Amino acid sequence: MSFCFHAPMRGSVICRVAAHRLIRALVWSVLALGAFAHAADAPLSLSEAQRIAVERSRQLAAQDASVTASREMAVAAGQLPDPMLKFGIDNLPVDTADRFSVTRDFMTMRRIGIMQELTREEKLQLRARRFEREAEKSIAEKTAAVAAIQRDTALAWLDRYYAEAMAAVIAEQAKQVNLEIVAAEGAYRAGRGNQADVFAAHSALAGLEDRASEFNRRIRTAKTSLARWVGDGADAPLAGKPAIESIRLDTGALDAELARSPQIALLSKQEEIASTEVKLAQANKKSDWSVEVAYQQRGPDFSNMVSVGVSIPLQWDQKNRQDRELASKLAMAEQAKKQREEALRAQIGEVRAMVTEWENGRERLARYERELIPLARERTQAALAAYVGGKASLTDLLLARRNEIDVRMQAVQLQMDTARMWAQLNFLFPEGSGTTHTSLPSTTTPTKESK
Numbered sequence: 001m002s003f004c005f006h007a008p009m010r011g012s013v014i015c016r017v018a019a020h021r022l023i024r025a026l027v028w029s030v031l032a033l034g035a036f037a038h039a040a041d042a043p044l045s046l047s048e049a050q051r052i053a054v055e056r057s058r059q060l061a062a063q064d065a066s067v068t069a070s071r072e073m074a075v076a077a078g079q080l081p082d083p084m085l086k087f088g089i090d091n092l093p094v095d096t097a098d099r100f101s102v103t104r105d106f107m108t109m110r111r112i113g114i115m116q117e118l119t120r121e122e123k124l125q126l127r128a129r130r131f132e133r134e135a136e137k138s139i140a141e142k143t144a145a146v147a148a149i150q151r152d153t154a155l156a157w158l159d160r161y162y163a164e165a166m167a168a169v170i171a172e173q174a175k176q177v178n179l180e181i182v183a184a185e186g187a188y189r190a191g192r193g194n195q196a197d198v199f200a201a202h203s204a205l206a207g208l209e210d211r212a213s214e215f216n217r218r219i220r221t222a223k224t225s226l227a228r229w230v231g232d233g234a235d236a237p238l239a240g241k242p243a244i245e246s247i248r249l250d251t252g253a254l255d256a257e258l259a260r261s262p263q264i265a266l267l268s269k270q271e272e273i274a275s276t277e278v279k280l281a282q283a284n285k286k287s288d289w290s291v292e293v294a295y296q297q298r299g300p301d302f303s304n305m306v307s308v309g310v311s312i313p314l315q316w317d318q319k320n321r322q323d324r325e326l327a328s329k330l331a332m333a334e335q336a337k338k339q340r341e342e343a344l345r346a347q348i349g350e351v352r353a354m355v356t357e358w359e360n361g362r363e364r365l366a367r368y369e370r371e372l373i374p375l376a377r378e379r380t381q382a383a384l385a386a387y388v389g390g391k392a393s394l395t396d397l398l399l400a401r402r403n404e405i406d407v408r409m410q411a412v413q414l415q416m417d418t419a420r421m422w423a424q425l426n427f428l429f430p431e432g433s434g435t436t437h438t439s440l441p442s443t444t445t446p447t448k449e450s451k
Helices: 011-039 046-056 058-077 121-189 195-235 251-259 262-283 322-388 394-426
Strands: 084-090 109-118 289-297 305-311
Touching: 046 121, 046 195, 058 121, 084 289, 109 305, 121 195, 121 262, 121 394, 195 394, 251 322, 262 322, 322 394
Parallel strands: none
Antiparallel strands: 084 109, 109 289, 289 305
16 A cells, blocks of 8 residues: 655655654554563562562561671670689799799699689670660661662552553553544645644654653663562563552551651660660679689699689779760760650651642542543543534644643653652551551542553
8 A cells, every 4th residue: 555645745745654654553563562462471569569579688688687696696795704714833933943943842833723704693684685685676677678678669660650651641642643644644635634734743743752752761760670679570561550549657646656667666776775785884883703713733742722812803993984984875875865856856747748748649639530631631522523523723633632641641740749659658667567557548539540
C-alpha cells in the first residue's frame, strides 16, 4: 500500500508522513511485544519487593554479628580477671663468698605464687550490663535498618510504578493523536482540510513521543534503583499499587507513637548505655583488693616458707581521678538524654508536617478524580464532536487534548508525591514489627488509577 501522492508542493510531505507513521507503528508493535513478554512474569507486589530486599540485605546480617559480639563480651566482662602467676628470687646475695648462691644464705628464697584481683560483684554485673546494653542497641539498629530498607524499597517501587503510569497516559494519548493524523490527512487529500492541520497533528505526536522518551528513561532509572533492593526481579511487571489512603500511625497520639520509633529507640539505648557507665564510674570509687599467696623455697638447711598478702589501691586523689571520671560520665549521660529529646521533637515536627502534606494530597486527588479529570475529558469530547461536525478546527481539538494530558499527568504526579509521602509515614516502623499502630480512616474519596 502506498501513501505517496504527487500533488504539487505536497507529494514529498505526504511520503515522509506515511514513512513516519509506518516507523511509529513498528515501534508501538515492539513495545507491545515487550509488554506481552513481561506479562508472562509473575507480578512484583510492594510487600514482596520489601520481603526480598530484607532477605538480601547484608547490613542486617552485620547487625546480627554485632549482637552476637556484644553478648559474648557481656559474659566475658562478668568474670573475675585472670589470676597472675608470680615467681622470682628474693634476697639473692651479690657479694662475699655466697655471691649469687640461691642455697647458702638463709634469707635467699626461690618464690612462686599466685595473685587474684577480687573485683566487686557490683562492678562485674555493671560491666556485663554495659555490653548487654550494646547488644540491645545493635538490635535497635537492626530494627531501624529494616524500617529504612522497607521505606527505600517502597520509594523505588513507587517511582517505577508511577513512571509507568505516566508512560501509559502518554501512550494512550499518542494512539488518539495517531487517529487524528489519519483524519487530518484524509481531510487534506479530500480538499476539506489544510496542510497546517496535518503538521499540527504530527507536531503534537512528536511532542508526545518526546515525553514518552523521557518517561521511558525514568522507568529505566527506577528499575535500576529497584534492582538495588530486589536484584534481578526489578524487571518483573508490578502488581497493583498499595492502599495509600491510610497509615499505621495514630495521629491522635503521635508523641507516644514516635517515642517508640526505631530512631528514637536507638537513642534511648544509647542513653541507657551512658547511664550504665555512670553507675560503673560510681562503683569505681570503691577500690578492688588483690590477694596473693606465695611459696618460698630456701636452701636445704633452712625451712621453706609461705606468704600471704593483700594489695589495696590507695585512691588518695579521688577529686581529680574518680570524681572527674564520674563527672565526665554524668555529662555524657546528660548529652545522650538531650540528644534523644531533641531528636524526638524534630521527628514529631517532621512527621506532623508529612501527615498534613499527605492528607492534603489525598484531598487534591479526590478533587482531580471528581472534577478536574472529568471536565478535561468532557472538553476533549466536546472539541472532538465539534471537529467532526466542522464547527472547530483540529488545532482546537489538539489544544483540548493537550489540556487533558496535562491534567491527567498532574493527577498521576500528585498520586506519586502522595504515595511517596505515604511510604515515608507508613514505614517509620518496620512492617510486621508487632507495633500497635492505628490505621487512620480515609477522609477523602479513594482515588482510582488514571488510565
